[in-house]
Structure formats: structure tokens, C-alpha cells
Ligand SMILES: Nc1nc2c(ncn2[C@@H]2O[C@H](COP(=O)(O)OP(=O)(O)OP(=O)(O)O)[C@@H](O)[C@H]2O)c(=O)[nH]1
């Protein structure tokens with residue numbers, strides 16, 4: 285699509301409640317700092333994309349508002365009621381009302397995102413009624429969604445949203461495009477996602493934070509202990525490539 289009047293939205297929930305599913309391996313302050321680093325990575329990438337004419341952060345968190353303001357990025361008021369899905373729906377209405385033709389939603393927990401991936405999403409997108417989706421590799425989620433117009437379908441962000449978004453696009457008669465992008469395959473929700481992300485060095489704040497804080501070392505040590513215990517009980521696990529590659533990583 286022509287990039288004219290295309291805006292990105294980054295939904296961010298309160299850092300104090302972020303990343304609960306990482307509780308088994310990270311302390312509260314580590315989860316908070318990780319969530320901030322990931323958010324900054326996503327925001328810094330999106331603000332560098334020339335094809336976007338606006339970037340908005342949807343949040344009620346004062347620190348997220350400040351981090352956005354530091355970069356001259358606007359924030360949208362989070363209605364809070366309705367959670368993530370309500371926040372994205374509200375953003376769609378606001379962007380449409382101010383004349384944006386399309387909305388790219390990128391959750392704040394996909395720190396591997398790069399400008400080339402964003403360009404690919406935009407180049408693949410059709411017009412005028414289209415939905416372009418990037419799936420998460422593992423959990424059935426949606427790691428990026430471009431909609432034109434912004435409210436062409438109601439969003440289903442929350443759980444298993446990729447399949448639901450595909451169905452909604454098909455039933456609404458919108459053109460549906462899906463594309464798998466390596467830089468957008470991991471949203472960091474669970475300990476295994478952290479290990480996957482760490483497998484490839486990246487010039488991100490998130491990677492730097494995980495290394496410098498000692499979290500990466502700690503996770504690798506823990507995974508080695510768990511793997512060695514598991515292989516005592518399940519010797520054939522060693523033959524499973526996905527498990528053994530993470531163990532070696
Ligand atoms: N504005 C807004 N963003 C949200 C809300 N809930 C989740 N998000 C954001 O949506 C993205 C995906 O969120 P989740 O993976 O569901 O939640 P999380 O805090 O990242 O992780 P968990 O606490 O483990 O569920 C992240 O960028 C969150 O900050 C919400 O109610 N409002």
C-alpha cells in the first residue's frame with residue numbers, strides 16, 4: 285500500500301504488572317527492566333521506519349509515557365477496561381478519526397523487530413480493505429498486524445489471536461496476507477522464549493540487558509541443569525533437535 289497516512293501503535297501495559305509468565309525465572313525488578321528494554325527496542329525501530337507517518341504508544345504507564353516523550357512519540361490514553369484488545373480497538377478508532385488510512389499494531393514484547401521487516405509488511409499489504417498478519421512462531425499469537433482501514437476487523441489480541449484474526453479477515457471480505465518473519469517470530473512471554481531470543485546475538489537493548497544483568501548466564505545454567513535432569517528420566521530427549529540446540533546454546 286502507499287505508506288501515506290499509515291501509523292504504528294505499540295500497546296504497553298503497566299511495567300509493574302508486565303511479564304508475569306516470567307516470574308519463575310525473573311524477579312519483579314528484572315521483569316520491569318526487561319519490559320522497558322523491549323518496549324524501547326520496538327519504539328526505536330518503528331520511529332526509524334520512513335514508511336510510517338506516525339508512531340503512537342497506547343499506555344497508562346507514566347514511565348512508558350516518559351520514554352515515549354523523550355523520543356517525541358505521542359501516547360494514546362489506555363481505556364484500561366477491555367485489556368489489550370480494548371486498547372487496540374480504542375487506538376483503531378482514534379487513528380481512523382484523525383484520518384489515518386492504516387494501523388500497524390506491534391506488541392511491545394517483540395524486541396527483535398527491524399526496519400526491514402516492517403517494510404516487508406507494508407510492501408506486502410494490499411489496499412484498500414486489507415489485513416496483513418505476522419504470526420508468532422510458538423503460541424498462536426499475532427506479532428504484528430496491519431489493518432486498513434484501522435478498524436477493518438475487530439481485533440482479538442489476547443490468546444490464540446492469529447487464527448482468530450485470519451478468520452475475521454476472511455469473514456469480513458478483507459484481503460488477507462500472512463507472512464512469517466524471522467525477526468518477528470518471538471514475542472517474549474515464557475522462559476523458553478528468552479532462551480530462543482538469546483540464541484542469536486542482536487544489537488538490541490534487550491539482548492544487552494539480558495547479558496549485562498547476568499540473566500542470560502543464569503538461564504543457561506538453569507536450562508543445562510534441567511536438561512541433564514530430564515535426560516536422566518527421558519534419555520530420548522537428547523535426540524530432539526529443538527531441545528538439544530537450546531541446551532547447546
Ligand atoms: N495498552 C495496553 N497494552 C497491553 C495490555 N495488556 C497487554 N498489553 C501489551 O500487549 C503486549 C502483549 O502482552 P501480553 O504478552 O499479553 O502481556 P505481558 O505483560 O507482556 O505478559 P504476561 O504478564 O506474562 O501476560 C505487551 O506489549 C503488553 O505490554 C493492556 O491492557 N493495555
Ligand SMILES: O=C(O)[C@H](O)COP(=O)(O)O
Nearest residue numbers: 391425426441442443445
Ligand atoms: O498475539 C496476541 O494476541 C498478543 O501478542 C498477546 O499474545 P501473548 O499472550 O502470546 O503475548
